[in-house]
Amino acid sequence: MTLPPDQVSVRAPAKINLQLRVGAPRSDGFHPLATVYQAVGLYDDLTVREAAEWSVSLAGDEWVDLSAVPDTGENIAIRAGRALAAYHGLERSARIEIRKGIPVAGGMAGGSADAAAALVALDRLWDLRTSDHDLLALAATLGSDVPFALVGGTAVGSGRGELVEPLTDHGEWWWVCRFSQEGLSTPKMYADYDRDVPCPPEPVIEEALLDALAGGDAEDLADALGNDLQAVAFARRPDLAAAADDGLDAGAVAALLSGSGPTVLFLCRNADHARTVAGEMIARGHDRVAAVPAPVAGAHVLPKEPKL
Ligand code: C5P
Numbered sequence: 001m002t003l004p005p006d007q008v009s010v011r012a013p014a015k016i017n018l019q020l021r022v023g024a025p026r027s028d029g030f031h032p033l034a035t036v037y038q039a040v041g042l043y044d045d046l047t048v049r050e051a052a053e054w055s056v057s058l059a060g061d062e063w064v065d066l067s068a069v070p071d072t073g074e075n076i077a078i079r080a081g082r083a084l085a086a087y088h089g090l091e092r093s094a095r096i097e098i099r100k101g102i103p104v105a106g107g108m109a110g111g112s113a114d115a116a117a118a119l120v121a122l123d124r125l126w127d128l129r130t131s132d133h134d135l136l137a138l139a140a141t142l143g144s145d146v147p148f149a150l151v152g153g154t155a156v157g158s159g160r161g162e163l164v165e166p167l168t169d170h171g172e173w174w175w176v177c178r179f180s181q182e183g184l185s186t187p188k189m190y191a192d193y194d195r196d197v198p199c200p201p202e203p204v205i206e207e208a209l210l211d212a213l214a215g216g217d218a219e220d221l222a223d224a225l226g227n228d229l230q231a232v233a234f235a236r237r238p239d240l241a242a243a244a245d246d247g248l249d250a251g252a253v254a255a256l257l258s259g260s261g262p263t264v265l266f267l268c269r270n271a272d273h274a275r276t277v278a279g280e281m282i283a284r285g286h287d288r289v290a291a292v293p294a295p296v297a298g299a300h301v302l303p304k305e306p307k308l
Helices: 076-087 110-125 132-142 146-151 186-196 207-215 218-224 230-236 238-249 271-283
Strands: 007-022 033-051 055-060 093-100 154-158 163-166 173-178 254-257 264-268 289-294
Touching: 007 110, 007 146, 007 207, 007 218, 033 110, 033 146, 033 173, 033 207, 055 076, 076 093, 076 110, 076 132, 093 110, 110 132, 110 146, 132 146, 146 154, 146 163, 173 238, 173 271, 186 230, 207 218, 218 264, 230 238, 230 254, 238 254, 238 264, 238 271, 264 271, 271 289
Parallel strands: 055 093
Antiparallel strands: 007 033, 033 093, 033 154, 033 289, 154 163, 173 264, 173 289, 254 264
């Protein structure tokens, strides 16, 4: 018999949207989406331990603004933990440590990654064996992007983004992420979009994107990328449009806003090309850049660190 672990660590990835098509707001205020998510190699790591009450502690890479993340019961990881406990009728709580590598309010679903990681970690810590179906349903109650953070890889998202279907992706893609010091508010971006595009068409994913993913060619993928929130974000933040131009001048195959921004993404041909583009961006004064592979796995338990 194996004893339950006294702590569990889970890693969850950032997401980008290869296509983000946004319809007119629904009666609940959310926007119907047709999107293709891709999980990229930028992560939050989360560790849970049983505790008498809920608490969260935060650490992070130098470009992550931790001051914008609540360290109270408002934190989405604690909300995820409470939801999982309630679902199983348990009165248990945990201490949660989060090490963030995903920028806060960066359009890369860092909060959603933490929620997904908390669900997976606490499910293991408490040996609950929640079914995938139920875990995905719980995830959807926490945020539109949380189910995808569980699934990872590349997937179509529909509904308000919470309905995910894995997709064939034969590519070994490389992206350069250009982060911003100042975040953008997702609700504000959607509100600006409603104002600028009062009658958007029904959102659909273009076939060319699915073909490009199955084919694995970066030039084909470049032609199929698109984000309906990009024009709104670039109008509000001209520095982002300028960063996109710099990346294209630096030789990137395409530039794309990540989600609701402000992270700007540059598609590259391979790892070497990504390193070159990242170096060029740094030389042009963009000091917060990272080259990342995609697609990567969704939230997964990390092996225990070996005891010396
Ligand atoms: O679902 P989530 O909590 O991540 O959404 C954050 C905010 O983004 C929502 O409150 C809403 O304003 C906006 N949103 C939206 N339509 C979506 C997803 C998010 O309007 N499909």
